[in-house]
Amino acid sequence: MRHQFTPGQIRMLIQRAETQFEHTIAQSLALDPGGKHIARTLHAPVHETVVGLIKLFRDQIPGAAAVATQLARLYAKGADAAAGAPTLDCLRRIAELTREAREHYLPTPQPSDL
Numbered sequence: 095m096r097h098q099f100t101p102g103q104i105r106m107l108i109q110r111a112e113t114q115f116e117h118t119i120a121q122s123l124a125l126d127p128g129g130k131h132i133a134r135t136l137h138a139p140v141h142e143t144v145v146g147l148i149k150l151f152r153d154q155i156p157g158a159a160a161v162a163t164q165l166a167r168l169y170a171k172g173a174d175a176a177a178g179a180p181t182l183d184c185l186r187r188i189a190e191l192t193r194e195a196r197e198h199y200l201p202t203p204q205p206s207d208l
Contacts, residue, residue: 099154101200107150108196111143115189119182131179140180144169147192151199161195 099107118140122133132140144165152162165188172184 099150104150104154105196105200105202108147108192108200111147112189112192112196114139114143115185115192119185119189122182130181130183131174131177132182132185134179137179140185144188151195155199158195158199161191161199164191 118132118136121136122129122131125133148162148165148169151158151165155161168184168188168191169180172180172187174181
């Protein structure tokens with residue numbers, strides 16, 4: 095049996111992923127200011143986060159399977175085969191798509207909606 099999250103929980107999970115992407119980009123640039131790739135120590139957490147987002151959009155948000163597909167394609171295409179790591183540009187595009195999808199599928203509730 096699959097666990098169903100509430101829209102508030104889904105929103106929070108997506109916002110955490112967005113924050114992680116921002117921190118990953120900042121930390122990677124701090125370690126290598128001219129670098130094009132995420133820091134090697136951050137590969138596993140980023141991978142887990144992207145896979146988690148794909149599953150979240152596919153399984154938990156009605157009608158958002160196309161977003162899951164887009165995320166998977168961006169992640170697959172954004173990996174630099176020579177370096178064996180996703181590029182910072184790829185992570186920025188994933189973060190942007192994630193934010194846009196969250197705003198589209200899970201708009202922030204207005205005080206009148208509560």
